[in-house]
Amino acid sequence: MTDRLHRFLFENADVRGEVVQLDESFTAITRRTDHEPAVDRLIGEGLAAVALLAATLKSACDLTLQLQADGPLRLLLVQAGSDGSLRAMARTGDRVPADVPIDEQAVQGTLAITIDPEKDGERYQGVVDLRGGSLGAALEHYFSESEQLPTRVWLSAREGHAAGMLIQRLPASDAADGDADAWARADQLAATITGPELRELAPGEVIRRLFHEEDIRLFDPMPFRFRCRCSRERVAAMLEGLGEAEMRETLEAEGRVEVHCDFCNEPYRFDAVDIEAMFTDPASRSPDSRQSH
Template structure:
């Protein structure tokens, strides 16, 4: 089944892992954009990355991966929520070289991981420089610097298929018993995976082929899907924040105010009646005045 993340654990050892494949969500996000192949692949890798990262968290939250750089790619922003929803956006100021190292695609860049608890608790953010020439290498750098956890990440995206795998060494306090060589074996075995295998083989088959000699515990798969959190109400609130004068100037020049969501490209149009309603106190609005539509 597509758009599923499969978690696994080495029994009596210090290793856990995940394999994710995203087909429908990736394809839907790409369908709504007009990016060149190099940017599409980075979006696919970013989607697989946030799915892997979100599944490692122990409490409901929203997780954001943000890559900012001087160019050619200037922004990659990918988000995952605990309900399995995914969305992504990217900006480039000039053509992004295909199959080039990440530091050539996004020069002088930084990678930020932001975690926002759904309960409203303290927000966490870790920021690292891009390192290693790929998004997977940058994520490994993030785990070393911000989490102090030995972590390996593999990401691959082509056409409508995005996939990823993560293995992580657990803190010693979380391990009952002990297999001192488990992490070394897991790392060596996982490193034999190819991007094609990661995208095309079922996650269970990937795990079986790599670790068939290990005592593995599999967990129920976690579903993911594309869902944008934009809405007409949120766009209206944003327009109110820009101010009445600016909205009326746009109306006079263009006849309507049109906003496209950066994530899903959904258009939101506000005519003169809509703008009047946004900036009219409901307490004094006449009964027959127009409402947003």
């Protein structure tokens, strides 16, 4: 597993940062779909974004980034779990142009960040419009509006390589009184990073090249991986919710009911026996089977 997020902290200064690379997860997700390169790049940037955002959370949460628009890109949905799992999906209308500002790819789009605590705590959602020409700029706007923390974000994805970097100015503390220029210096140094460097250099090398004159504390890397949460049981529950009449109509027309997961494209097929069992009174089923007698 090569997908890792590296966190770092400026000693004696209220500045923290993260660098992430997600080549394996990005490749595992995009090879299951047939999107054009411009959409794949947005998926890669979204994966890097949720990994960076998830690493800033103090408690175990699921984090979802959702971009909705009128088109050509209609939907980008990317999720990160506190266990390091990642998944993503996209839906398009017309062809999504490459190398144009994101507000031309996702016309009249909005960006929502949703945080769902795994245990105690309230669900949180922040919504901002797209601005600044990129997903990274939209995330900076989100932090400015929702967190009131000065934050810079760089995202890059190309040909199986997805990466991102975040630096953030934390609320002032007594320990940082002697280095009032740390944030301005960190911002200026980080701004020299290029997309190819972010994708191709190891995260530790990125941090060393940018901040080699700073006193930096490095933390243990955080692993990420692609993992979809779909299952036959969840799909069956969804089909039951659609109702018996609709399932039987589909069965009569198609000979079976087939559903593909939007995230991993895994096919789930249900034949006449499966549908019969799905809508039969459980009391008439055998104890160890969904099939009816």
